[in-house]
Amino acid sequence: MSPDLVIGVDVGGTAIKAAAVDRDGRASARREVPTPQGGSAAVVERVAEVVREIEAEAGRARAIGVGWPTPLDPVRGVVLFDNKLGSAGVNIADLVSRATGRPACIENDANAAALAEYLYGAARGAGSVVLLTLGTGVGGGIVLNGDVWHGRDGAAGEVGHVKVHPGGRKCLFCGRRGCLEAYAGAQAILARYRRAGKKAEGMKDVVAAARRGEPLAVRIVSEMAEMIGMAVADLANILNPEIVVIGGGVARAGNILFRPIRAAVAREALPNVSKGLRVVPARLGNEAGTLGAAGCAWKRYGTSASSRTSTTGNRRSRIASSS
């Protein structure tokens, strides 16, 4: 008898990562392949190949969860906006389900990462979670009472565009001034650092320079922490969450980042809101996307006995009814 598992697929702009994941969030049969060019049909085809490979190794999957790097409607499985993969308006869940013969659901990648930290990582069991992901830009996801909060049209959790310094630095993504992303996204920080004639391959180098006491790097990292703290304080005043999880490579920097973030939150949020609020690094690293996509499949198809069947006839209605 094959083990009870789903497959989580994390579709990014450059790579597709995937793995078989059991109910406890244990991953196996990991795969990583380049994201094909040529639109969403090519991507879905590649996803289906990866799913077949993983099933050959790990056994038949109960369902497929797909993380997709755009705003989307998770109930219908449809992409809403897309300037990366050309998938706007496409029902990715349906396409993946048809191509794999398995029930499938999709979730925005940042939301999937938040769900993963809630189900299996740093925020396990918390009643309310806000995740900030510090990458090229700054993404985010919100989990309330165990469910991702999507908002009116799948765009909730855009914490990278909270204004932390109105009239301040210009955001490379949205063009507005003073977004958190302009102070805490790697693209913005590295551009600023390099404009000053400094060398850095990535954020790691800027953090290392700050540890050495290099003045510009110290200023950049402390400004980054300060601005993250301001945004977290706003999020805390608005949502009063149990835990704020900060992910992305730079979140591994430790106290040089987290100490001033926590200090700024304590200073800027209302006392009853900041008291008891945990602000912690993410635990799942690069695997958060895959695990969160799998978590989405577990939440949606984990209790349905019929989801093991895979005849084409009822696949669509199963998707339509499982909101």
Next chain:
Amino acid sequence: MSPDLVIGVDVGGTAIKAAAVDRDGRASARREVPTPQGGSAAVVERVAEVVREIEAEAGRARAIGVGWPTPLDPVRGVVLFDNKLGSAGVNIADLVSRATGRPACIENDANAAALAEYLYGAARGAGSVVLLTLGTGVGGGIVLNGDVWHGRDGAAGEVGHVKVHPGGRKCLFCGRRGCLEAYAGAQAILARYRRAGKKAEGMKDVVAAARRGEPLAVRIVSEMAEMIGMAVADLANILNPEIVVIGGGVARAGNILFRPIRAAVAREALPNVSKGLRVVPARLGNEAGTLGAAGCAWKRYGTSASSRTSTTGNRRSRIASSS
């Protein structure tokens, strides 16, 4: 046979307002009395007197909903923080239930107003609502999927303390700089206006002066709208709500306030978030608190047949089990 109704009670720092409210949000037998000094026991006693008066006029109530001007735990019915009525740690729901012989629940006053606009007012039927209340200070409430979002310990929705101008004006309530309340709360605005030697009884006079083109009033009202717009943009980027409702007396000012607020939101929020977002004035005025408290009672006790009985024996267990 008596009509099917609950009683909504809005306890404020200076007045207690109450009314019988039917399932459709129609109020009758309205009462308003001063809030007694002498702690929460005196307040509860006055609430019970008002309830008896209303029942004598309108008929027996199924349950009592109480709006309370502090952060609280609505599930347990307990007040968490209180610098107004001295009720911290007190189980107000239980006290009101004992004093009236009816099942009772409590809700924070700003949350109650948000619930009222969702159930009976400007946000009727919306999937996600953020209410900003412009009063002496700036309060707020969030309704997601039909339920008030309370956060970890009942403090969610503190939109008055979202930072709209870090390092800016000092907030009279929390002492931090740049809170929305420092730019949009009547206390802060009137203090600033009067310091400049101008006369105003209330915000109405400042708005009237702005309409006449009086330069300081124009500057104050346009800054107020700008800052509200910034805060709404942050809220929209974070929560992607369907509707933002702005209440409080000054929200009746109309386009002089709403046109620049909407312009600031369109400019500052991400395009997919601001597009389709409704930003509208509240509809229920001063009655929002009473109606929201009643709405809380309807949501909690509206379907339970046993809530019509009122023997002391099972009252407490009913409260404890109805979370």
